[in-house]
Amino acid sequence: MxxxxxxxxxxxxxxxxxxxxxxxxxxxxxxxxxxxxxxxxxxxxxxxxxxxxxxxxxxxxxxxxxxxxxxxxxxxxxxxxxxxxxxxxxxxxxxxxxxxxxxxxxxxxxxxxxxxxxxxxxxGEAIGCFGLTEPDFGSNPSGMRTRAVRQGGDWVLNGTKMWITNGGWADVATVWANTDDGVRGFLVPRGTPGFSTRDIKGKLSMRASVTSELVLEDVRLPESARLPLATSLGAPLSCLNEARFGIVFGAVGAALDSFRVARDYAGTRVQFDKPIAAFQLTQRKLASMSLAVGNGMLLALHLAGLKERGVLRPEQISAGKLNNVESAIAVAREARTIFGANGISLEYSPLRHANNLESVLTYEGTSEIHALALGHALTGIPAYR
Missing domain, CATH: 1.10.540.10 (Acyl-CoA dehydrogenase/oxidase, N-terminal domain)
Incomplete structure (x- = not known):
């Protein structure tokens, strides 16, 4: 079970x-x-x-x-x-x-x-990426330095985006930039003069993933490259909410896999002449992990129902991401302890999940920002600054 x-x-x-x-x-x-x-x-x-x-x-x-x-x-x-x-x-x-x-x-x-x-x-013939985060502006995207300026009928973009998943593979990048009229989105195809990418190496997390820097140096685009219905910072933030919804379920998956492999290992690992699953402390760990996974799944399904009815609110997505990612990290770390020293091996998944979840905790809204989003909803007072 x-x-x-x-x-x-x-x-x-x-x-x-x-x-x-x-x-x-x-x-x-x-x-x-x-x-x-x-x-x-x-x-x-x-x-x-x-x-x-x-x-x-x-x-x-x-x-x-x-x-x-x-x-x-x-x-x-x-x-x-x-x-x-x-x-x-x-x-x-x-x-x-x-x-x-x-x-x-x-x-x-x-x-x-x-x-x-x-x-x-x-x-999957083409691959896309999403350029919002910058080296100095993550949680505060409104401060982005990437700029798009009108020159005749074209736009000229300059700036740098950082920690962009799929960036080095992308055939097209959705790039967000400040303009004289506010934040706007542009589609930048690979091969556009002045547009380059550099993959980020030396990661301790999300290693089975392409993470890149995007560099825009006098990138000239026609008006047809601009996303016409994106007229404010609310546009990229709404996209992030779509992705955060998937994280609410994804985190449950990482926790569930961590639980399953730890439970199976505990049933076969023998110490003191019996499997460690027979010890009270191990069963307590498994029971606590199972509650975290089950609660996270019920929350995810509830939010999915709200989304299907068209009434899901951003602060509810924040609640799901904050709760489920923090719970998943705790489950993955607890699961790792059941393996003892074997738990640091790539043969078993919990520590790999825990490492990856450190990134999930940070990207698409850090845990701190989502906590503040909930605080704002609960008190009516924004405490972001």
Whole structure:
């Protein structure tokens, strides 16, 4: 039994959503899980994964039209759960592709931009990234220094973006820049003169993922490259909420996998002539982890229901991300202790999950910022400054 069956959570799911979850789980078990520890150690991810995930139908799966599946919010969340149960880097690729790059075009792009990019991004033929964070501006994106200036009928962009997932692979980057009229979004295709990327090496987390710096030096773009419906900082923030929703489920996946491998190990590891699963302290650890996973899953499903009804609010997403990521890190660390010294080996997943979750805790809103978002909602007083 695991934390989900303990609470009979599968009975809460629609059959079509369970089918999508099972399809994603089978693909990952066959193609990704056997290799992900090697990719993590090598600090690399095979590019052909993009096409495979496109054929699986998970890239932009919650969007409609233009080759996207139009799946439910719950189905998308369950896919994120299965992806992150294997590795946060895999889920991050899918989140950035679908909920940041594709969503920004789907929500704020012109019809021509949608037709040009969305089918290719959905299939994995093209890869996208989302350039908002800068070296000196993460939690305060309104202070971004990247600037877009009108010159005749064109725009000229200068600036630097940092910690950009998929950046080194991206065929198109959604780049956010300050203008005289506020924040605007631009589609920057790879190969545009003045646009370059540099992959970030030496990571201790998210190693099975491409993370890059974007550099824009007098990048000249036509007016047709601007996202016409993105007219304020609210546009990129709404994209981040789409991605954060996937994290709410993804974190549960990392915690669930950590629990499962620790439980299985405890049943076979013998000390003092009996499996360590028979000891009270180990059972207490497993019980506490199971409660954290089950509670996180119930919260995720509740938020999915709100999203499907069109009433999900940003502070509710903050509650989900803050709770589930912090809980998942605690579960992964506790699970690692059950393995003793063996737990630091890549043979077992909990410490890899814990390392990855350190990044998840920070990106798309740090835990501190999400706590302040909740404080703002609860008191009516913004304490960001």
């Amino acid at each position: 695991d934390p989900l069956t303990l609470l009979d959570i599968p009975s809460l799911l629609r059959a079509e959503d369970r089918d999508i979850q099972s399809t994603v789980e089978r693909y990952l078990a066959d193609r990704v899980r056997p290799h992900v520890a090697e990719w993590f150690e090598a600090g690399a991810l095979p590019r052909e994964i993009a096409g495979e995930l496109g054929r699986l139908g998970v890239l932009g799966m919650h969007l409609t039209g233009y080759g996207c599946a139009g799946a439910s919010a719950t189905a998308y969340g369950l896919a994120c759960l299965e992806l992150e149960a294997v590795d946060s880097g895999i889920r991050s690729f899918v989140s950035v592709q679908g909920s940041l790059s594709m969503f920004s075009i789907w929500k704020y792009g012109s019809e021509e931009q949608k037709r040009e990019w969305l089918p290719r991004l959905a299939s």
